[in-house]
Amino acid sequence: MTQRSISGVPRAVIALLGLGLAIQVALKTAAPQPHASAEDLPPAPGIAVLRLASFGEPVALAKALMLYLQAYDYQSGSRVPYRDLDYDRLEAWLGRILELDPQGQYPLLAASRLYAEVPVEAKQRSMLEFIHREFLLDPNRRWPWLAHATVIAKHRLHDLPLALRFARSIQLHATAADVPPWARQMELFILEDMNELEIARLIVGGYLQSGAGTDPAELKFLDQRLRELEGRAKAPNK
Amino acid sequence: MPIVAALARTTLLEAVRNRLLWLTVILVGAAFGFTQFLNQVAIAETREIQAALLAAPLRVAAVFILAVFVITSVVRESSDKVTELLLSLPAPRSHYFFGKLAGFAFVAAILALLCALPLAPFAKPSGLALWTASLLCELLIVTAMSLFCVLSLAQVVPAFAAVAGFYLLSRSMTAMQVIAGASLHDPTLTDRIVAAIVGLIALLLPSLDRMTQTSWLLGGAFSGVLVSVFGQTAIYLVLIGSAALFDLYRKNF
Numbered sequence: 097m098t099q100r101s102i103s104g105v106p107r108a109v110i111a112l113l114g115l116g117l118a119i120q121v122a123l124k125t126a127a128p129q130p131h132a133s134a135e136d137l138p139p140a141p142g143i144a145v146l147r148l149a150s151f152g153e154p155v156a157l158a159k160a161l162m163l164y165l166q167a168y169d170y171q172s173g174s175r176v177p178y179r180d181l182d183y184d185r186l187e188a189w190l191g192r193i194l195e196l197d198p199q200g201q202y203p204l205l206a207a208s209r210l211y212a213e214v215p216v217e218a219k220q221r222s223m224l225e226f227i228h229r230e231f232l233l234d235p236n237r238r239w240p241w242l243a244h245a246t247v248i249a250k251h252r253l254h255d256l257p258l259a260l261r262f263a264r265s266i267q268l269h270a271t272a273a274d275v276p277p278w279a280r281q282m283e284l285f286i287l288e289d290m291n292e293l294e295i296a297r298l299i300v301g302g303y304l305q306s307g308a309g310t311d312p313a314e315l316k317f318l319d320q321r322l323r324e325l326e327g328r329a330k331a332p333n334k
Numbered sequence: 335m336p337i338v339a340a341l342a343r344t345t346l347l348e349a350v351r352n353r354l355l356w357l358t359v360i361l362v363g364a365a366f367g368f369t370q371f372l373n374q375v376a377i378a379e380t381r382e383i384q385a386a387l388l389a390a391p392l393r394v395a396a397v398f399i400l401a402v403f404v405i406t407s408v409v410r411e412s413s414d415k416v417t418e419l420l421l422s423l424p425a426p427r428s429h430y431f432f433g434k435l436a437g438f439a440f441v442a443a444i445l446a447l448l449c450a451l452p453l454a455p456f457a458k459p460s461g462l463a464l465w466t467a468s469l470l471c472e473l474l475i476v477t478a479m480s481l482f483c484v485l486s487l488a489q490v491v492p493a494f495a496a497v498a499g500f501y502l503l504s505r506s507m508t509a510m511q512v513i514a515g516a517s518l519h520d521p522t523l524t525d526r527i528v529a530a531i532v533g534l535i536a537l538l539l540p541s542l543d544r545m546t547q548t549s550w551l552l553g554g555a556f557s558g559v560l561v562s563v564f565g566q567t568a569i570y571l572v573l574i575g576s577a578a579l580f581d582l583y584r585k586n587f
Contacts, residue, residue, distance in 0.1 A: 113573070115576075
């Protein structure tokens with residue numbers, strides 16, 4: 097069924113169509129570009145409400161929520177992103193998203209790589225504690241984010257006891273075979289930095305004796321490290 | 335103009351005989367009963383919970399009922415060859431369109447009022463009046479869009495899919511724009527193309543996410559909202575109405 101020619105359409109209709117299109121485009125162009133400012137972040141809904149809203153697709157909802165959440169207070173260029181966010185609300189949102197999708201890594205990646213990088217110490221500390229709490233719920237899957245949190249605690253906050261607490265958590269709880277040795281050995285290096293050489297020596301020695309490590313390269317490295325520590329512990333303090 | 339009035343009247347009559355209004359009354363009654371159940375459960379902000387959980391589903395239900403009614407009514411009329419009969423009358427095609435649009439607009443107004451009725455005990459009068467006016471505007475836009483889609487696509491499923499897509503996109507486009515504008519890495523060419531397409535689509539869609547807000551019922555600020563709601567509705571009705579007329583004039587029956 098062919099259509100009639102455009103010449104069959106009254107000119108008034110064509111004019112109205114053009115006019116309507118022009119006004120609509122002008123109206124939307126004149127409207128301010130939407131962006132989610134920090135103060136707009138609402139309190140996180142309860143997990144039951146979110147499960148209801150997901151219509152049986154909690155993972156899909158979690159992914160969509162994460163994308164939406166990260167848009168809050170993100171403005172490239174002009175100022176530091178995320179600094180003005182209410183971190184209590186932010187943590188609640190991240191926690192809910194993790195409850196919806198416990199296997200998802202994005203919330204903890206965002207927590208450690210985005211939200212813990214703001215130059216506000218109290219907010220950094222709050223986010224690091226959040227990462228630690230969530231790590232304890234699934235250590236073998238979430239250890240990379242606590243490892244990053246350990247680095248932030250050590251190098252940004254210069255809080256070695258905090259870094260040691262995180263590193264010790266990884267050593268104690270992340271026990272899966274695929275957790276790399278460097279992650280489990282973070283505690284050792286932090287103890288060295290804290291000049292706790294005797295404790296570090298005991299830890300390495302205990303680890304070697306326990307037979308927990310099976311990789312020859314790892315065992316060789318730790319053995320060498322143990323000798324170095326013993327040498328430094330015997331040497332007179334400068 | 336008598337044909338416009340006659341078409342509007344028959345459309346309204348069809349809605350009554352289809353028991354559309356009864357369906358809406360039952361729906362409103364069921365929703366009201368559900369909120370009474372919530373009244374027993376909630377321990378705080380009971381009025382707010384009732385208003386919010388009544389208003390939001392009624393809004394979507396009204397849109398759904400109206401879109402389905404418009405689409406099935408026009409498809410049935412077309413299948414029965416009534417459309418061809420009406421277009422053979424000595425009147426321009428625009429009269430047919432405006433007659434149908436006026437009839438559906440009446441139905442939309444009745445739906446909006448019925449949906450507002452159960453909210454009266456929970457909402458402030460000024461907020462409820464604004465919410466009802468905004469719902470009517472939203473329903474008018476959906477009516478025009480449904481009419482445009484069904485006249486162009488002529489089938490129930492494609493027309494309804496198009497209207498549903500339009501409605502969902504219009505209500506979520508602001509969120510999509512916010513997400514598209516917050517890319518954490520340097521935008522690639524693909525990112526720029528996608529962002530440009532999202533921006534273009536947003537230009538052509540009405541801001542339904544700013545209409546019929548539940549917060550108005552709960553005493554939220556709404557100064558100046560009415561003007562923007564009416565303005566957006568008027569502009570969009572002109573745009574979609576003229577697009578539908580353009581298609582109708584070019585169509586061979």
